[in-house]
Amino acid sequence: MARRHNRLAALLLAPLLLLLCGSFFIPVARILVTAVADPELSEALPRTAALLRGWDGQGPPPEPVFVAIGEELAAALRDRRIGRVAQRLNFEQSGMRSLLLRTARAGVTSRAALVALDARWGAPETWTLLRGAAGPATGLYLLRALDLVRSPDGAIQPVPKDDALYRTLFLRTLWIALVVTAICVVLAYPVAAVLAGLPPRWSRIGMLLVLVPFWTSVLVRTTAWFVLLQREGPLNAALVALGLVDQPVQLIGTRFAVVLAMVHVLLPFAILPAYSVMKRIDPALMRAAASLGAPGWWRFLAIHLPLSLPGVAAGAAFVFLLSAGYFITPALLGGPQDQMVASFIAFFMNQTVNWGMASALACLLLAMAGAVLALARGLLPGVLSGRFRA
Amino acid sequence: MRRIFAWAVLLFLMAPMLAVVPLSFSGSEVLRFPPEGFSWRWYVAFFASDRWLLASRNSLIVASAVAVVATLLGTLAALGLHLARFRGRGLILALLAMPIVTPSIVTAAAVFFAFSVVGLTGSLVGLVLAHTVIAVPFVVIAVLASVQGFDPVLLRAAAGLGASPAAAFRRVMLPLIAPGVATGAVFAFATSFDEFIITLFIAGPGQFTLPRQMYASVREFLDPTICAAAVLLFLCSLVLLLLSEAARGRR
Numbered sequence: 001m002a003r004r005h006n007r008l009a010a011l012l013l014a015p016l017l018l019l020l021c022g023s024f025f026i027p028v029a030r031i032l033v034t035a036v037a038d039p040e041l042s043e044a045l046p047r048t049a050a051l052l053r054g055w056d057g058q059g060p061p062p063e064p065v066f067v068a069i070g071e072e073l074a075a076a077l078r079d080r081r082i083g084r085v086a087q088r089l090n091f092e093q094s095g096m097r098s099l100l101l102r103t104a105r106a107g108v109t110s111r112a113a114l115v116a117l118d119a120r121w122g123a124p125e126t127w128t129l130l131r132g133a134a135g136p137a138t139g140l141y142l143l144r145a146l147d148l149v150r151s152p153d154g155a156i157q158p159v160p161k162d163d164a165l166y167r168t169l170f171l172r173t174l175w176i177a178l179v180v181t182a183i184c185v186v187l188a189y190p191v192a193a194v195l196a197g198l199p200p201r202w203s204r205i206g207m208l209l210v211l212v213p214f215w216t217s218v219l220v221r222t223t224a225w226f227v228l229l230q231r232e233g234p235l236n237a238a239l240v241a242l243g244l245v246d247q248p249v250q251l252i253g254t255r256f257a258v259v260l261a262m263v264h265v266l267l268p269f270a271i272l273p274a275y276s277v278m279k280r281i282d283p284a285l286m287r288a289a290a291s292l293g294a295p296g297w298w299r300f301l302a303i304h305l306p307l308s309l310p311g312v313a314a315g316a317a318f319v320f321l322l323s324a325g326y327f328i329t330p331a332l333l334g335g336p337q338d339q340m341v342a343s344f345i346a347f348f349m350n351q352t353v354n355w356g357m358a359s360a361l362a363c364l365l366l367a368m369a370g371a372v373l374a375l376a377r378g379l380l381p382g383v384l385s386g387r388f389r390a
Numbered sequence: 391m392r393r394i395f396a397w398a399v400l401l402f403l404m405a406p407m408l409a410v411v412p413l414s415f416s417g418s419e420v421l422r423f424p425p426e427g428f429s430w431r432w433y434v435a436f437f438a439s440d441r442w443l444l445a446s447r448n449s450l451i452v453a454s455a456v457a458v459v460a461t462l463l464g465t466l467a468a469l470g471l472h473l474a475r476f477r478g479r480g481l482i483l484a485l486l487a488m489p490i491v492t493p494s495i496v497t498a499a500a501v502f503f504a505f506s507v508v509g510l511t512g513s514l515v516g517l518v519l520a521h522t523v524i525a526v527p528f529v530v531i532a533v534l535a536s537v538q539g540f541d542p543v544l545l546r547a548a549a550g551l552g553a554s555p556a557a558a559f560r561r562v563m564l565p566l567i568a569p570g571v572a573t574g575a576v577f578a579f580a581t582s583f584d585e586f587i588i589t590l591f592i593a594g595p596g597q598f599t600l601p602r603q604m605y606a607s608v609r610e611f612l613d614p615t616i617c618a619a620a621v622l623l624f625l626c627s628l629v630l631l632l633l634s635e636a637a638r639g640r641r
Contacts, residue, residue: 005473005542012470013482016463016526024489024523027504028496034503187399194396209400215631216407217584219601220620223608224406227413227617232422234409267403325493327587332608342495342587349499349591359503362496369493 028366035359038138040088041130044081045072049134052127061127063111069130070109077104091354092140093129095120125152141360166344170364173340176255176330177323180262181270184319187263188270189312193304195271196278207275214268222328225261226252229333253335261329266322270315277311278304317376321369341365407624414617421614432618442619444596445603449583452514452599456521456582461575463522464529465567471530472537487531489524494587497524502591512594520592521582528581529574536570537563572637580630 042049047068055061076082082104089096099120106117114121132138132150143149143156147164151157158164195206213221228235229251236248251257281304289299327342341361348358417427436442471483489497501520502511510516540563548558586601593602600623607616 006476009470009472009474009476012466012473016467016486016530017482019463019519020486020489020523020526023501023504023519024497025485027500028492030504031496031500190392191396191399194393206396206400209404211631212628213403213407215580215627215634217601217623217627219584219586219604220623220627221406223604223616223620224410226608227421227612227620228406228409230421230612232420234413234424237424264403264406267399321491321493325495327495328605332605342493345495345499346590349502355503358499362499365493366496369491369496373491 031359035363036137040085041133044076044085052131052134066111073104074107128152141356145360180323181320183263184270192274257333258338266319273311273315278308281307410617414621432614435615436618445598445600449599452517453579453582455518457575457579460522460526460578464526468530468533487527490527498587498591511592520588525578525581528577532574533570536567576634
């Protein structure tokens with residue numbers, strides 16, 4: 001009987017698992033692969049790549065490499081296949097694009113002619129770079145996402161100060177996520193506690209005030225803040241009317257606006273699980289403690305806090321998880337200094353079409369999310385069902 | 391004191407939407423507060439705009455399709471999980487929940503990358519597939535919650551009394567899980583209706599949904615039509631919330 005059940009179960013699960021494989025698991029796996037894949041050189045210049053992989057890296061490469069790269073560059077230019085490899089090499093070393101294009105246009109195919117065209121063809125660094133790009137895999141993108149580069153001699157070192165970007169970006173992302181999470185928890189706790197303690201009728205009304213924004217589209221809420229925070233908007237009007245400021249202040253494009261709107265959007269995620277846990281705390285426990293003479297703060301610390309902690313922690317984990325990957329709010333309400341990792345992933349996907357870099361950043365974000373999940377393991381199912389129970 | 395604080399936070403949650411409502415009825419071109427005059431012109435502008443109408447159409451089509459596909463596949467999978475006695479059941483449940491905890495920007499990048507290879511970007515089918523991925527976990531969880539405690543022996547009892555498997559499912563199991571299925575369907579619809587980032591990546595101008603169009607409008611040119619659109623979308627969300635409450639009430 002159990003066997004038949006299992007066969008039926010597999011049959012029922014199969015369609016969904018197939019869909020998820022095609023539209024989620026395989027795509028995400030490809031992102032992980034793309035973060036370390038290095039296909040451009042071997043696709044555009046296959047013979048050169050094969051020769052470079054066989055070369056020991058000592059001294060100048062043998063003559064056939066020069067012949068191959070000269071011929072293949074010219075061919076790649078003719079077939080318009082040169083763009084991606086030029087972009088790939090230029091990302092690692094600026095100036096490589098123009099070198100490749102110049103050489104391709106010149107159509108020279110010997111060591112002497114290449115070096116005569118551009119002295120860089122005689123430099124060992126150029127060939128080390130090309131050899132590094134010929135392999136099937138590269139650490140270039142993941143290293144760069146941590147502000148590291150591999151020097152020509154193979155050592156891993158920090159990028160020059162002016163190019164450093166991503167560590168600040170990740171720290172900023174973590175910081176904004178932490179601040180938003182902390183504010184959400186501090187605001188959510190008393191709200192959930194008060195709602196859980198209200199008589200049913202009032203608690204229903206209060207819950208509705210949480211659920212209505214929760215169900216309202218994130219973009220609608222962010223747009224509402226965008227309107228509210230305008231120079232002529234209601235918030236500025238109120239500030240001026242109260243005499244807090246003399247004239248309207250610039251709010252759009254500030255960190256304040258980003259955090260304010262993110263807290264607003266994510267607060268229900270913190271309230272709902274906390275509420276559903278607190279609702280289940282038996283009020284008799286608190287009464288018993290009171291009758292035994294425990295003062296209010298002691299009852300709170302000894303009973304209410306420990307019993308409600310799982311819900312609060314689950315809410316906090318979920319808020320942190322969501323805010324670390326946030327895109328909309330910083331994009332609409334923040335300035336350049338408020339953009340988070342997600343904005344850079346979008347930038348590399350859409351603007352510069354650098355899939356290696358986008359994937360590397362996505363991998364690190366995924367790792368960050370995985371770490372949070374591992375810390376909050378066992379709590380998340382509570383949050384997810386809290387969405388339905390609340 | 392604590393109560394005042396709690397109600398103040400709740401007011402903060404509602405305030406932005408409440409402030410946008412009067413602005414959407416403004417008589418003037420600029421979004422100034424308090425709004426001047428009263429007019430329906432921005433609602434008229436919304437329904438006269440080809441872009442907003444196209445976005446509304448796309449949103450309704452995609453969200454409805456997602457609700458159907460996700461509810462069907464999710465319900466089957468939840469029943470499968472309920473019946474399953476093999477090891478790895480917990481693993482499958484964890485896998486099914488993955489799309490919820492994966493940062494949506496990662497999902498969006500992955501889906502964009504994969505769909506652009508097979509030509510599914512710039513199509514409503516691609517949108518439906520991608521939205522189904524992030525909507526389906528909610529269906530699985532909702533249906534699973536409603537079958538907890540359902541004893542498969544009841545199905546055998548029905549069969550023993552002469553019911554065909556299909557009839558046993560329809561007469562015995564379906565009524566029990568219907569509220570969970572309904573909740574899941576509403577959630578799936580709402581998830582797709584709200585979804586923005588995946589749409590930002592894989593939708594061309596012909597597939598703009600309401601959130602995508604709203605984003606474009608905010609970035610390009612801010613006029614009170616956006617407030618009218620926000621209020622209309624807000625009303626849609628209210629309807630969805632009421633539907634989900636109704637589904638829950640039947641449980």
